[in-house]
Each structure stands twice: as C-alpha cells, then as structure tokens.
Amino acid sequence: MQAPKGTYDVLPAEQERRALLEARARKILGAAGYRRIETPAFEATELFSRGVGAATDIVQKEMYSFDDGGGRSLTLRPEGTAPICRAYMEHGMHKLPQPVKLWYLGSFFRAEQPQRGRYRQFWQIGAEAIGAAGPETDAELILLLGSLLDAMGVKGTRLRLASLGNPETRSAYREQLTAYLRAHLDELSAEVRARIELNPMRAFDASDPGTRAVMAGAPKLLDQLSADDAEHFALVRELLDAAGVPYELDPTLVRGLDYYTRTLFEFSSDALGAQSGVGGGGRYDRLIEQLGGQPTPGVGFAAGVERILLAGAEQPIAPEPVDLLVALADRDDRVSVLTAFDLAHEARQAGLAAQYELYGRSLKSALKHADRINARYVAIVNDPLHASLRDMDSGEQQELEPSRLIATVLRGSRLS
Ligand code: ATP
Numbered sequence: 297m298q299a300p301k302g303t304y305d306v307l308p309a310e311q312e313r314r315a316l317l318e319a320r321a322r323k324i325l326g327a328a329g330y331r332r333i334e335t336p337a338f339e340a341t342e343l344f345s346r347g348v349g350a351a352t353d354i355v356q357k358e359m360y361s362f363d364d365g366g367g368r369s370l371t372l373r374p375e376g377t378a379p380i381c382r383a384y385m386e387h388g389m390h391k392l393p394q395p396v397k398l399w400y401l402g403s404f405f406r407a408e409q410p411q412r413g414r415y416r417q418f419w420q421i422g423a424e425a426i427g428a429a430g431p432e433t434d435a436e437l438i439l440l441l442g443s444l445l446d447a448m449g450v451k452g453t454r455l456r457l458a459s460l461g462n463p464e465t466r467s468a469y470r471e472q473l474t475a476y477l478r479a480h481l482d483e484l485s486a487e488v489r490a491r492i493e494l495n496p497m498r499a500f501d502a503s504d505p506g507t508r509a510v511m512a513g514a515p516k517l518l519d520q521l522s523a524d525d526a527e528h529f530a531l532v533r534e535l536l537d538a539a540g541v542p543y544e545l546d547p548t549l550v551r552g553l554d555y556y557t558r559t560l561f562e563f564s565s566d567a568l569g570a571q572s573g574v575g576g577g578g579r580y581d582r583l584i585e586q587l588g589g590q591p592t593p594g595v596g597f598a599a600g601v602e603r604i605l606l607a608g609a610e611q612p613i614a615p616e617p618v619d620l621l622v623a624l625a626d627r628d629d630r631v632s633v634l635t636a637f638d639l640a641h642e643a644r645q646a647g648l649a650a651q652y653e654l655y656g657r658s659l660k661s662a663l664k665h666a667d668r669i670n671a672r673y674v675a676i677v678n679d680p681l682h683a684s685l686r687d688m689d690s691g692e693q694q695e696l697e698p699s700r701l702i703a704t705v706l707r708g709s710r711l712s
C-alpha cells in the first residue's frame with residue numbers, strides 16, 4: 297500500500313528543518329506580537345464558497361468536499377484565511393485590542409495535479425492582522441514574510457506587488473476587460489475563453505503564448521484605482537522603499553482567491569522552477585462582512601512550507617544531542633536488564649536525553665551505535681552494583697555504581 301497520490305510522509309530525518317521553520321516563525325512573528333492559532337482541518341463547505349469565492353479555481357476544482365453522513369457538506373480546508381476570519385467572529389475577537397495578530401502552521405488540502413512543490417496535502421505557514429486598515433499593516437506583513445524567507449535561507453526571491461482597488465472599481469474594470477477579451481476571442485486559449493464570464497482576471501495567469509500576447513495589451517486595473525486606493529498603495533510602496541525592500545510592480549498579478557482588496561503581493565524564488573510561488577497574500581477588507589460579520593479590515597500572507605524548504609538553503613542541522621546510551625554487558629542476566637532499563641528511565645526523569653539499547657547489540661556494536669547517534673556517554677551495566685561509564689569524547693572509562701551514574705552524566709551533559 298502507498299500513501300494517496302499527492303501526499304507524502306514527513307519522516308524523522310525531515311523533522312529538524314520543519315522544527316527550525318516553526319521556531320524561526322515563532323521568533324519572527326512572535327516578536328511582532330503575532331500569536332499562534334489553530335483551526336480545524338475541515339469546515340463547512342459554505343465558508344469557502346462564500347469566503348474564497350465561488351468562481352475561483354480553488355472552489356471550482358480543488359476542494360475535497362464530502363457529505364458527513366448527516367446531510368452537511370464539509371470541506372478539508374484549502375486555505376487558512378477564511379477559517380481564521382470565522383474564528384475571529386465566532387470568538388468575538390473584535391472585543392480584543394485591535395488589530396488581532398495571528399499566525400498559523402498546518403496542513404491544507406487541494407485536489408491538484410501533483411508535481412514537485414505541488415501536493416494534495418501540503419503545509420502552509422501564514423499570518424493575519426485583522427482590524428487595522430492602514431498601509432503600515434500591509435507593509436509589516438510583507439516585511440515579516442520577507443524576514444521569514446531570509447531566515448530559512450530561501451534564495452533568489454523576487455517580490456511582486458499590485459493593488460486590486462475596491463470591488464466597485466474592480467467590477468467596472470472587469471466589464472472593460474471582458475469586452476477586451478471578447479474582441480480577441482480567437483487568439484485566446486480554450487480554457488480562458490470558457491472562463492471569460494466567470495473570472496476574466498484569471499486570463500493574466502494563463503501560460504499559452506496566444507493569451508499572453510493578448511494580455512500584454514489588456515487594460516490594467518492598476519491604472520484605474522480610486523484616489524483613496526491609489527493613496528493607500530502609494531504609502532505601502534513608500535514604507536517598503538524606506539525599509540529597503542526591493543519589489544516590482546506587477547499589474548498582472550492575480551491570486552487564486554476572490555477576497556482580496558487593495559494590496560496584493562507574492563514572493564517567488566527562481567530556486568523553484570515551475571512552481572515558483574513561495575508565498576503571498578494581501579488585504580481582504582470585505583471578507584468578514586462577506587462571511588456575515590461587521591465590516592472589518594484585514595491583511596495576511598500564506599507561504600508554502602514545502603516550497604520554503606525546497607528553496608531554502610541546505611542548512612546543516614546538528615543532530616539532537618544524546619547524553620547517555622545505556623547498554624548491557626550480559627543481556628541474559630535478568631537483574632542487569634532491570635537495572636539498566638530503570639537507569640535509562642531515571643536518567644530521562646532527571647532531564648537527560650537518554651536511550652536504552654533496545655536492539656540487543658553486542659557491546660562493540662553498541663559503542664559504534666553510540667558514535668552514530670552522537671552520544672556523549674555510554675553506560676555498560678554489569679550488575680546492579682557495577683557499571684562502566686565511557687566518555688565518548690575522551691574515550692576514558694570509569695567504573696562506578698549505577699546509582700551514581702546519573703549525577704556524573706549530568707555534570708558532563710551537553711544539554712546543560
Ligand atoms: P500556485 O499559483 O502555485 O497554485 P496559489 O496562488 O494557489 O499558488 P496560495 O493559495 O496563495 O497559492 O497559497 C500560498 C502558498 O501556498 C503558495 O505560494 C505556495 O507556496 C503554497 N501552495 C499553494 N498550493 C500548494 C500545493 N498544492 N502544494 C504545495 N504548496 C502549495
């Protein structure tokens with residue numbers, strides 16, 4: 297049997313880099329006052345059809361939805377922002393000091409064609425600031441994602457930036473764009489043609505040369521922003537300039553979620569190849585209202601954990617230190633087994649990283665194993681009153697009572 301297509305096991309060898317990402321995120325986001333939140337792996341399907349947008353690729357073809365047997369349609373979460381807005385409303389977080397700043401790390405699910413950097417269950421790290429409307433919040437989130445990517449050694453990053461304005465400007469623009477696309481019908485790909493009415497902006501995302509040529513001449517939303525939206529965008533850019541963060545304006549930037557207003561951004565990395573998007577986000581000032589709440593501004597980002605790790609530097613990570621490996625001189629001696637087993641347990645209770653030699657290795661191969669797992673000491677138990685303690689750094693060996701062994705190891709522990 298194999299894991300389902302597009303899913304994968306996270307084996308022990310990969311845990312270190314993931315733990316490192318989590319630790320760095322906690323540090324970087326925590327320092328800016330963001331606190332971790334976890335929402336369920338599945339939600340009511342309606343949350344996403346209303347939140348993400350019925351016309352988006354995600355809702356149209358990428359959701360794992362199922363009937364829970366009680367006539368309710370549930371969906372494995374394809375993204376994190378709508379669930380967090382749901383939680384914000386459900387827990388009355390508008391009563392907390394605003395903005396409410398949250399971050400998350402968890403797995404998400406999309407029925408996509410699996411390939412390198414694209415999976416059906418994947419992980420995202422994200423952050424949201426809900427309740428603040430000013431451009432500083434947009435710029436802060438962009439800087440935080442940039443810092444996180446830097447801290448993980450993600451190379452060759454490029455930041456693209458756009459503004460989507462407000463839904464009113466956007467719908468006027470949409471009509472204009474639809475008319476333009478209709479005037480160029482035979483140059484467009486069949487897929488784009490089929491979706492003109494549903495989501496004309498997606499045409500900017502197309503990869504076929506015909507559509508791309510048409511889109512190069514298409515009207516751009518960025519040229520038609522309202523005065524307020526243009527002002528907001530100009531301030532975001534000034535803040536990024538002042539922080540020394542390079543970016544490119546990209547009027548064709550489209551993201552697969554409908555809820556964005558104003559600022560939109562995406563980091564990509566040329567270390568990634570075809571799936572070059574590492575993470576992105578934007579402002580979603582109408583989302584909470586759309587989900588039935590009071591009008592509340594928000595902005596956030598989400599980045600793909602696998603893509604961060606793929607694009608990140610191969611950072612050497614030291615193996616967890618092991619203080620003590622407990623082995624036996626004679627495995628057939630029941631009393632020694634009890635003594636040694638208890639010793640390993642006691643050592644862990646005392647705060648040491650201690651392992652009992654479970655595999656029944658000979659003394660010689662137990663020492664080899666100790667080397668391999670980078671153990672500081674090996675205890676060889678002879679009987680309840682006699683043990684040898686070998687210092688793996690110096691090679692020295694001393695004889696002592698098992699009861700005194702833990703104190704000795706504690707003094708030499710690498711953990712302290
Ligand atoms: P793409 O254009 O690559 O499909 P997206 O626009 O759908 O990305 P978002 O919904 O903005 O991506 O999600 C944020 C990040 O999550 C992406 O930049 C990417 O790093 C990661 N991501 C999205 N979908 C997947 C997936 N199926 N497998 C792995 N990572 C993913």
Ligand code: MG
Nearest residue numbers: 353406408552
């Ligand atoms: Mg996608």
